[in-house]
Amino acid sequence: MTAMTTCAPARGLDWLYGGAGDDSLWGGSGADRLWGNSGRDRIWGEDGNDILEDLLGHNLLDGGAGNDRLLAGNGNDTLRGGAGQDLLRGGGGTDILDGGSGNDTLWGDVGNDRLTDLSGSNILRGGAGNDLLTAGAGRDALWGDGGNDTMAGGGGHDTLRGGSGNDRLLGQAGNDSLWGDGGDDLVSGGSGNDTVLGGLGADRLWGEVGNDLLQGGDHRDRLWGGTGRDTLVGGGGSDLIWGGAGADVFRFLKTSDxxxxxxxxxxxxxxxxxxxxxxxxxxxxxxxxxxxxxxxxxxxxxxxxxxxxxxxxxxxxxxxxxxxxxxxxxxxxxxxx
Structure with missing residues (x-):
């Protein structure tokens, strides 16, 4: 039988520690610090600027209102920032991170993680593993880092970088900047006037709607401008290029292009x-x-x-x-x- 501990707050600046079981901890109001320890723990910071930390087990960390820090370990954890400007780090394992409202920073760290933040202007970093990063209408920055990642910028003027691995970058609405970086990537600007860059692999670049700049690297890339007055730069390698609808410019910077x-x-x-x-x-x-x-x-x-x-x-x-x-x-x- 697994022991369970429930710790309620004193409604001040609380320091609460879980034990070697499945614990439930509530911070309440004030700037609280809560540690979960081993077991399947559930930790709520509630109001205030809280620090929630649980490096053992498969846990739920919920910051609530305030500017919170949520730090998880090697389990398969769920982290919810709530209202405020929060920092979430998943650690090892397959984690789910949701920033909530506010301008948040999410880092999946190690494992195949899912990072979502649909409110505010946020920073999402996948870390090692095959991650899914989804942003909303703000001016967001998404970096897949290691692994074969998928990222969607949503609305707003976003910056997306794939990192190493074969990544899928979707700028969606807004005037976005996208860089596939390492690996054989699919990079799509979506609507808006986008900058779409390939990188070190054999990439597929789509401008879609808007007056876009597409630039490949030194491998055999495929470039599709889409609708709008696009500028297409194949770069080195024997590239395949389609301008699409609109009066396009095909630019060559050196003979090796x-x-x-x-x-x-x-x-x-x-x-x-x-x-x-x-x-x-x-x-x-x-x-x-x-x-x-x-x-x-x-x-x-x-x-x-x-x-x-x-x-x-x-x-x-x-x-x-x-x-x-x-x-x-x-x-x-x-x-x-």
Whole structure:
């Protein structure tokens, strides 16, 4: 038979300790400190700026009103911040963290955790493990950290970073900044004018609705601009790029962004609407004539594709090669040089 302890507050600045059983502790009003010890404990801070700590067992910690600190250990714990600006740390185990109202900081730490904070402007960090992070309408910062994480920014202008692992980042509403970081990530801006960055893996980047900036890394990325006037930067590697609806800009910052050995492929370039931004390469347009000197850019048709080429050193061979589907009739107005 398991012993159970119930500790009621004295309605002041209370220090309450649980024992080696399944305990229930209430802080009441005042700035209280409550320790759970071993067993399946239930701890309520209630009013005041409280500290709730239980590093053993599978526990429930509820801060209540006030600016509280909730610290759990290696069990499968549930932490609820309640009203106020709270700090929640799950520790080890598969934990559930809910910040409640106020501007909160949630850290899952080790384990496959679920972090939710739908009110206020919050900081959510998953830690190690495959975590789920969900924010609301505020200006939130979400970081998956280690593991294969899924995070949703909700409304507001949010910042999302995947960390290591193969992550799924959803900016949703608002003008968001998203960075996949390590791993092969799916990064989606949602509605709003978003900045969508890939990182170190072979990433899939979606701008969706709005005038977005999409930028891949040095691997084979896929970029979809969606609706709006988007700017798409494939980066290194042989990338696949779709601008989507709207007058888009396809930007190349160096020859290795689309080299002769690993050219990018644009699937839906529209002449007299979209633009190829090659300003960083400092080139001169020669239409479809042959190369005759350094820093020249030209185009031709090969099979069912249009090919854009640039010779930077004047040896008559292209250093930069870009493939585009379809027989396009390009002119100087399609280039930003």
């Amino acid at each position: 689309s080299s002769r050995a690993a050219p990018d492929l644009i699937h839906d370039f529209r002449a007299n609407s979209d633009h190829l931004d090659l300003r960083a390469l400092k080139l001169r347009y020669i239409d479809d004539a042959g190369f005759s000197g350094a820093r020249q850019v030209r185009w031709d048709h090969v099979g069912s594709e249009t090919r854009v080429m640039a010779d930077l050193n004047g040896d008559g061979r292209p250093d930069f090669v870009l493939r585009m589907l379809g027989h396009l009739d390009l002119d100087r107005g399609d280039f930003l040089l």
